[in-house]
Amino acid sequence: MNAIEVDDLVKRYGDFEAVRGISFRVKRGEIFAFLGPNGAGKTTTVHVLTTLLKPTSGGATVAGHDVVREPDAVRRKIGIVFQDMSLDSELTAYENMLIHGRIYGLGGNELKDKIERLLKFVELWDFRDRQVKTFSGGMQRRLEIARSLLHEPEVLFLDEPTIGLDPQTRAHIWDYIRAMKEEHDMTVFLTTHYMDEAEMLADRIAIMDHGKIIAEGTADELKGLIGNDVIYLRIKAPEELRCLKADFIRGCKLLPDGRVRLDVENAAGALPRLFELASSGGIKILEVTYHRPTLNDVFLHLTGREIREDADEREAMKVKMRTRMRMWGRRR
Amino acid sequence: MRVFTTMVYRELKRFSHSRARVIGSIVNPLIWLIFFGKGWSGVFNNPMAASIFGGVDYMTYLVPGIVAMTVFNMSFMQGITIIWDKQFGFLKEILVAPASRTEAILGRITGGAIMAMMQGIIILALSFALADLKLSGVLPALGMAFLVGIAIAGMGVAIALRMTSMEGFQMIIMMIMLPMTFLSGAFYPINTMPDWMQWLSKVNPLTYAVDGSRYYLAGVTPTFGMTVDWLVLGGLAALLAGIAALEFRKATID
Structure with a gap:
């Protein structure tokens, strides 16, 4: 059974179509990523799948339940980390966990044990009695991840889980996501505009742009769309060094440093055949390196634009604004 | 029931964590009581004034009004700060x-009303040093404070759910809180106001709480009668909390 099934989903705001007829399947137990620039419709899709927004047309099921007809059944089976912080910053970490657990119908020692285990898992147990407003961005994210796991969801939604965090913290959050997926055997649906994040975490990726899915597959499959991987070989040939010829080799060049450069459709597929070719020709391969296209290259190839633009800068600005508003709110 | 109690718990915790709010909500009514109350007490220290203020001294007349005002301000702020939840994601x-959702929002409103009532208790306790109040009137007056708290917190929630940003926030406080306070009869009797102001006073829930608790605490003859006061307060509490709940059930994130 699929954890998420989406068919021809459309979400319109007045004249603006945020999501323009997308369909996809997420298999049980996989990490599936929506990759795309800001404003691509990723968060809107998450909000529809988590029953916060009603679709204009089309349908979706999450954990076997229809998001429109059975919202409560869906809500019981999902966990969410929203893009914007949704903790109660006036309360302590522990109180945030406690309130979440009770709202989801947990209680007693079971809840206490779970809170302790999860806060230890995200290394916040020592900070449990501190107000969330004193936490760094990374600590808040970790707390939100812990909170989203409290009721043991079948499907976990992570909307831009590492946005605005420094590289070290991001890598740390990735470790948590991988560890918890292993431990809890969950399906994870994540959105991101970071290529490395999608690549590091996701089993499969859908690239989204302007409300549409423009490509879908594993990171390797997506890169295969571009073709022209580049392979560098250092070889020892019985006779004079010359170019290799085969149907899967699109181009070949001898480099001044003695290496051979091959252009191939897909290095993953070409390498085994290259080894065969070499051994049948009595050529010894001493060293292989290859340059793969990045997902950014894929996005560029599909849309003619870079995925990044200045998304990060805008995000940093937004965070700053929010902090300022929050301070204003507290002064009151 | 669990969601309801959890939300009440959240309100109480939130309040106990913010020292500034606790102190501010006590200091503000005290300033009114002492500087405003003592200031006018001298002016009204004559038999003519005593007859205007129902036969009691001005301080005794003022205290029930200030207690009701405290509960009103506090519960309105508690209700309307749901806009923060909206803005900052907890919603x-x-x-x-x-x-x-009904349970959740009623829990939030009730938590707000309890907080407001506790402020009222503190002010009331301090007021015994300043005015000639009846101890026997404390419990029924607090009952009224609780109903006002529910009604006004519900009103605050209903307003905040319709707000899309915090820009109108200060404006709403000016346009709603100040006039309602002045029209409640907390500072002066409403039956000497111009007719149109009297009419506005009568649609103000706070008026009935001031009227009723002034009877219980100071022994001043109520303008509307106790039955009317209780019925109006109870009805408004149910109505406004109900409106808030209906609105919250329809609430979406955009």
Whole structure:
């Protein structure tokens, strides 16, 4: 059974179509990523799948339940980390966990044990009695991840889980996501505009742009769309060094440093055949390196634009604004 | 019931964590009581004034009004700060939970009303040093304070759910809180006001709480009668909390 099934989903705001007829399947137990620039419709899709927004047309099921007809059944089976912080910053970490657990119908020692285990898992147990407003961005994210796991969801939604965090913290959050997926055997649906994040975490990726899915597959499959991987070989040939010829080799060049450069459709597929070719020709391969296209290259190839633009800068600005508003709110 | 109690718990915790709010909510009514109350007490220290203020001294007349005002301000702020939850995401956490929204919002309103009532208790306790109050009137007056708290917190929630940003926030406080306070009869009797102001006073829930608790605490003859006061307060509490609950059930994130 699929954890998420989406068919021809459309979400319109007045004249603006945020999501323009997308369909996809997420298999049980996989990490599936929506990759795309800001404003691509990723968060809107998450909000529809988590029953916060009603679709204009089309349908979706999450954990076997229809998001429109059975919202409560869906809500019981999902966990969410929203893009914007949704903790109660006036309360302590522990109180945030406690309130979440009770709202989801947990209680007693079971809840206490779970809170302790999860806060230890995200290394916040020592900070449990501190107000969330004193936490760094990374600590808040970790707390939100812990909170989203409290009721043991079948499907976990992570909307831009590492946005605005420094590289070290991001890598740390990735470790948590991988560890918890292993431990809890969950399906994870994540959105991101970071290529490395999608690549590091996701089993499969859908690239989204302007409300549409423009490509879908594993990171390797997506890169295969571009073709022209580049392979560098250092070889020892019985006779004079010359170019290799085969149907899967699109181009070949001898480099001044003695290496051979091959252009191939897909290095993953070409390498085994290259080894065969070499051994049948009595050529010894001493060293292989290859340059793969990045997902950014894929996005560029599909849309003619870079995925990044200045998304990060805008995000940093937004965070700053929010902090300022929050301070204003507290002064009151 | 669990969601309801959890939300009440949240309100109480939130309040106990913010020292500034606790102190501010006590200091503000004390300033009114002492500087405003003592200031006018001298002016009204004559038999003519005593007859205007129902036969009691001005301080005794003022205290029930200030207590009601405290509860009103506090519960309105508690209700309307749901806009912060909306702005800063905690609301989403509730909306996406498999929990009864009605229970959640009623819990929030009740938590706000309890907080407001506790402020009222503190002010009332301090007021015994300043005015000639009846101890036997404390419990029924607090009952009225609780109903006002529910009604006004519900009103605050209903207003805040319709607000899309915090820009109108200061404006709403000016346009709603100040006039309602002045029209409640907390500072002066409403039956000497111009007719149109009297009419506005009568649609103000706070008026009935001031009227009723002034009877219980100071022994001043109520303008509307106790039955009317209780019925209006109870009805408004149910109505406004109900409106808030209906609105919250329809609430979406955009």
